[in-house]
Amino acid sequence: MRKLFILAGITTLGFAAQAQNIRNNPGSNHGNDFEQLGTILPTPNSYRTASGAAGPDYWQQRADYRIKCALDEKATRLTGTETITYYNNSPDPLTYLWLQLDENQHSASKNSGYQVASSASKLSLGELEKMDRAQTDDSHGVNIISITGADGKALPYTVNKTMMRIDLPVTLKPRQQLVFTIKWNYKISDRQKYNGRGGYEYFPEDGNMLFTMAQWYPRLCVYSDFQGWQNHQFAGSGEFALTFGNFQVEITVPADHVVGSTGECQNYASVLNSTRLARWQKAQTSKEPVEIVTLAEAKQAEQQKASGTKTWIFKADNVRDFAWTSSRKFVWDAMPVTVEKKKVMCMSFYGKEAYGLYRRFSTKAVAHTIKSYSQFTIPYPYPVAQSIEASNGMEYPMICFNYGRTEKDGTYTEATKNGMIGVIIHEVGHNFFPMIVNSDERQWTWMDEGLNTFTQYLTEELWDNKFPSRRGPAWAITDYMKLPKNQLEPIMTNSENIIQFGPNAYSKPATGLNILRETIMGRELxxxxxxxxxxxxxxxxxxxxxxxxxxxxASGEDLDWFWRGWFYGIDPCDIALDSVKGYVLGDGKKVMLPEPKTEKKKLDKPAVPEFDDISKIRNRNDKSIEFLTDKDTSLQDFYWKYDRGLVPYDSTFTYDYTDPAAAPLDDSTSKKFAGRYLYELSFTNKGGLVMPVIIEWTYEDGSKETEKIPAQIWRKDEKHFDKVFLKNKAVASVQLDPLRETADIDVSNNSWPAVEVKSRFEVYKSKQAVRGQSQGMNPMQK
Structure with missing residues (x-):
C-alpha cells in the first residue's frame, strides 16, 4: 500500500481582525512601549468599569435545558428532544435567536466552508479521505426534525452552516422569557477518522465502542453587551462561547453501558446493581479511589454484551455546557476531596487499555487539580469532577476527555505518564477557565487556554518538583519567540487567524503570567x-x-507596558550585555579576570527540566508547600525514582570563565573611594520587547549578588542604556538573567566575559518531552 506522509502543520484561515498595537510615537526611540493602552482598550461603561469589575448595569442571558436523548449503538446515531427556556436579561428587544449546530462541522455539505492551504507532496491519508468525503453527502451533521413554541406551533428557522437562526413570531422584550422545543438527530462520527472532539472510538480487538458526546445538542449562542450575538462559524480550532443555565438530561443507552456526565446522577439506585451501589456509597468517604466498576467486570462486559436499555438521569445547575460519555468498556473509580468544607466527588472512567496508568494516577490527579486551582482562583463550586480516558483531550463542565494508555504488557514510557498527568490537570483545570470564568473562546482562545495553562503550570509544580512542565517557565518559550516575524502574531489575535496555535494561545500567555508572578509583580501581589x-x-x-x-x-501596578509588549506585540526579549568597563578605586591597579577554564557540570536526564527555574526553587524553599508525590508514596513509581538518580544515568557539559578587567581612576577619586570598584555596563535591547534587567554579580571571593532593574529603565531610550554600579568587591563575572526569567531568546550575549552556550540542537533535543503517547525506548519495559 502506498504511504502518504502527514503534513507537520496546517494553517486555518479566518477573517477576524487582530487587536492593533497603536503606537503614539512610532518614529522615535522612546514614548511607545510605555505609553498607556488608552483607546486600544474599550471605553469603560456601566456594564464594565475602568477597574476591570462588572458594572452596576452588567447583565447576561440565561438558557435552561431539559433534554431526552437515546443512543443507538449499532447505527451510531443519537436522537434527541430538548426544551429550552431562554431568559432575555438584556435591555434589548430580540426578534430572533442564534444557536450553534457544531456537529455540522463533520458534514461534507453543512460545515463552515472554510478551507486550508495544502500541498500534494505533503498530503496525509486523512486529508485525502476528507477531500473525498467533501464530494459526497456523507450523512453527517444535525438533522432538525422540528422547532415549536410552547403553544406547539412551528417556529421558522434558517440553518447557515454551523449556525441556526430561529425567527420569533413575537418580539422577546427585556425581562421576558421564551420556551421552545427542538427535535433532532445525527449520525455520530468516527472520532479517530474525523478528528473531532465528540464521536466514537471503535476497538476491533473486542468489538466495542467508546462514545464521547460533546457539542451534541443545539446550543444557544451568547448575546452580550460587548458584541451582541456571538455567531462566528465553528471552523474547528476556535472553540465556544456559551450561556449559563440549568440542565436536566435523560440519557438512554444500552443496558450494560456505564455513563459519566456533567452534573450529578439522580437515579444511581435504578441504573446500578446493589453491589455497585454499595461501592458508590463506600467511595463517599474513602481516602483512596474505590472501583465502582472493576476491571474484571469491564472485561466481562466487553465479551458478554447485554440486551435492552437503561436511562440515566443527570442534573447540573449553573453550567455553560453539558457533555457525557458511554461505554461498556469502562472501569469506574471514585473518591472525595474536600474544598473549603465542601465534598467534591473525583472520578475516572477508563478502559482496560489505560488501567495501568489511570487506576494509579487519574482520580488523584483530578483531586489534586481541584484543590490547587481552588487555592489560586476560587473554591471549586461543583459537586463532581471527572476524567475520562478517550485517547484525546477536551474539556466540559465537571467532565473532561483525556489520554494515556499503556503498552499491552502494562508498562509505559515516562512521556506517556507525564503527558497523561499533564493533560488531566489541564482539562480538569478548564472547569475554572472557561467553564466558570466564562470567556469567549472562539474570539480569544488565550483567555481560556492561556490562563488555564498558567494555572496548570502552578498545579504541576505542586504535583512534583521535578515535573517537566513545558509551558510556563520563561526559558521554554524562547524557541517560539525567536521565529521569523512572518510566522508570529500577537496573542491578541482571533483564534482562526493563528498559525502557531499552541505557542501563541497556550504557552506565551501562560509564560507571560508566570513572568508577572515571579519577576515583575512578585507572588503576593x-x-x-x-x-x-x-x-x-x-x-x-x-x-x-x-x-x-x-x-x-488589585495590585497597584501599572502594567500597560507589559500588555502592550507581550500581548499586543510580537517582539522577543533579547537584552545584550555589550560591554563591562571596570575601575578599581584607590590603588590604581587593573582588575584582571582569570584565564578561561573549563568546569564540568552534571545534567539531569531528558525527562527532568533542563533548567531549575525560579518557580521550582521558590516552591522548594517554601516550607508551607508539600508536594503530592512526597506526601503520597503510592505515586512514586519507576520514573519518580529514575528522576531522582535512584536508577543511574549520566550526562555532562562544560563552559568557560574569563577574568574581568578594569582601568584606573584619578588619584583624588581614589582617595575618596579607596578599595571600592566602579563597573559601567552597557545594554542593548536587540529584541524590541522591554523587560526588567536582572544582573547576577559573581565576585572574586566566590560570593554572588543579584540586582533587578525594573523595565522602566528603558523609558527614555527603548533600544539602549548604560548604567554605572558601585561595588565594594572586585567582580569576576557578570551574568544577565541567571535564572532565565525574562524569556531572553539569545543567552550567548548575556555574559561577561562571554561563556560557551549550548548549541540550539542540544537545547532542542533536551526539550523533546511532549504530552501523550510517546515513541522510543521504554525503560520501564526494558
Missing part, C-alpha cells in the same frame, strides 16, 4: 490580583480588558 479576577468574573463573561484592568487595579 500577583496571586491576590489573579484571585480577584477569578472572583469578579466567576459565572460571568469577561473580556481581555477586564483581565488587564483587574490585575492592575
Amino acid at each position: 500577583f496571586d491576590y490580583a489573579f484571585k480577584e479576577y477569578a472572583r469578579r468574573w466567576a459565572f460571568k463573561h469577561p473580556t481581555p480588558a477586564d483581565l488587564f484592568r483587574t490585575l492592575e487595579d
Whole structure:
C-alpha cells in the first residue's frame, strides 16, 4: 500500500481582525512601549468599569435545558428532544435567536466552508479521505426534525452552516422569557477518522465502542453587551462561547453501558446493581479511589454484551455546557476531596487499555487539580469532577476527555505518564477557565487556554518538583519567540487567524503570567490580583480588558507596558550585555579576570527540566508547600525514582570563565573611594520587547549578588542604556538573567566575559518531552 506522509502543520484561515498595537510615537526611540493602552482598550461603561469589575448595569442571558436523548449503538446515531427556556436579561428587544449546530462541522455539505492551504507532496491519508468525503453527502451533521413554541406551533428557522437562526413570531422584550422545543438527530462520527472532539472510538480487538458526546445538542449562542450575538462559524480550532443555565438530561443507552456526565446522577439506585451501589456509597468517604466498576467486570462486559436499555438521569445547575460519555468498556473509580468544607466527588472512567496508568494516577490527579486551582482562583463550586480516558483531550463542565494508555504488557514510557498527568490537570483545570470564568473562546482562545495553562503550570509544580512542565517557565518559550516575524502574531489575535496555535494561545500567555508572578509583580501581589479576577468574573463573561484592568487595579501596578509588549506585540526579549568597563578605586591597579577554564557540570536526564527555574526553587524553599508525590508514596513509581538518580544515568557539559578587567581612576577619586570598584555596563535591547534587567554579580571571593532593574529603565531610550554600579568587591563575572526569567531568546550575549552556550540542537533535543503517547525506548519495559 502506498504511504502518504502527514503534513507537520496546517494553517486555518479566518477573517477576524487582530487587536492593533497603536503606537503614539512610532518614529522615535522612546514614548511607545510605555505609553498607556488608552483607546486600544474599550471605553469603560456601566456594564464594565475602568477597574476591570462588572458594572452596576452588567447583565447576561440565561438558557435552561431539559433534554431526552437515546443512543443507538449499532447505527451510531443519537436522537434527541430538548426544551429550552431562554431568559432575555438584556435591555434589548430580540426578534430572533442564534444557536450553534457544531456537529455540522463533520458534514461534507453543512460545515463552515472554510478551507486550508495544502500541498500534494505533503498530503496525509486523512486529508485525502476528507477531500473525498467533501464530494459526497456523507450523512453527517444535525438533522432538525422540528422547532415549536410552547403553544406547539412551528417556529421558522434558517440553518447557515454551523449556525441556526430561529425567527420569533413575537418580539422577546427585556425581562421576558421564551420556551421552545427542538427535535433532532445525527449520525455520530468516527472520532479517530474525523478528528473531532465528540464521536466514537471503535476497538476491533473486542468489538466495542467508546462514545464521547460533546457539542451534541443545539446550543444557544451568547448575546452580550460587548458584541451582541456571538455567531462566528465553528471552523474547528476556535472553540465556544456559551450561556449559563440549568440542565436536566435523560440519557438512554444500552443496558450494560456505564455513563459519566456533567452534573450529578439522580437515579444511581435504578441504573446500578446493589453491589455497585454499595461501592458508590463506600467511595463517599474513602481516602483512596474505590472501583465502582472493576476491571474484571469491564472485561466481562466487553465479551458478554447485554440486551435492552437503561436511562440515566443527570442534573447540573449553573453550567455553560453539558457533555457525557458511554461505554461498556469502562472501569469506574471514585473518591472525595474536600474544598473549603465542601465534598467534591473525583472520578475516572477508563478502559482496560489505560488501567495501568489511570487506576494509579487519574482520580488523584483530578483531586489534586481541584484543590490547587481552588487555592489560586476560587473554591471549586461543583459537586463532581471527572476524567475520562478517550485517547484525546477536551474539556466540559465537571467532565473532561483525556489520554494515556499503556503498552499491552502494562508498562509505559515516562512521556506517556507525564503527558497523561499533564493533560488531566489541564482539562480538569478548564472547569475554572472557561467553564466558570466564562470567556469567549472562539474570539480569544488565550483567555481560556492561556490562563488555564498558567494555572496548570502552578498545579504541576505542586504535583512534583521535578515535573517537566513545558509551558510556563520563561526559558521554554524562547524557541517560539525567536521565529521569523512572518510566522508570529500577537496573542491578541482571533483564534482562526493563528498559525502557531499552541505557542501563541497556550504557552506565551501562560509564560507571560508566570513572568508577572515571579519577576515583575512578585507572588503576593500577583496571586491576590489573579484571585480577584477569578472572583469578579466567576459565572460571568469577561473580556481581555477586564483581565488587564483587574490585575492592575488589585495590585497597584501599572502594567500597560507589559500588555502592550507581550500581548499586543510580537517582539522577543533579547537584552545584550555589550560591554563591562571596570575601575578599581584607590590603588590604581587593573582588575584582571582569570584565564578561561573549563568546569564540568552534571545534567539531569531528558525527562527532568533542563533548567531549575525560579518557580521550582521558590516552591522548594517554601516550607508551607508539600508536594503530592512526597506526601503520597503510592505515586512514586519507576520514573519518580529514575528522576531522582535512584536508577543511574549520566550526562555532562562544560563552559568557560574569563577574568574581568578594569582601568584606573584619578588619584583624588581614589582617595575618596579607596578599595571600592566602579563597573559601567552597557545594554542593548536587540529584541524590541522591554523587560526588567536582572544582573547576577559573581565576585572574586566566590560570593554572588543579584540586582533587578525594573523595565522602566528603558523609558527614555527603548533600544539602549548604560548604567554605572558601585561595588565594594572586585567582580569576576557578570551574568544577565541567571535564572532565565525574562524569556531572553539569545543567552550567548548575556555574559561577561562571554561563556560557551549550548548549541540550539542540544537545547532542542533536551526539550523533546511532549504530552501523550510517546515513541522510543521504554525503560520501564526494558
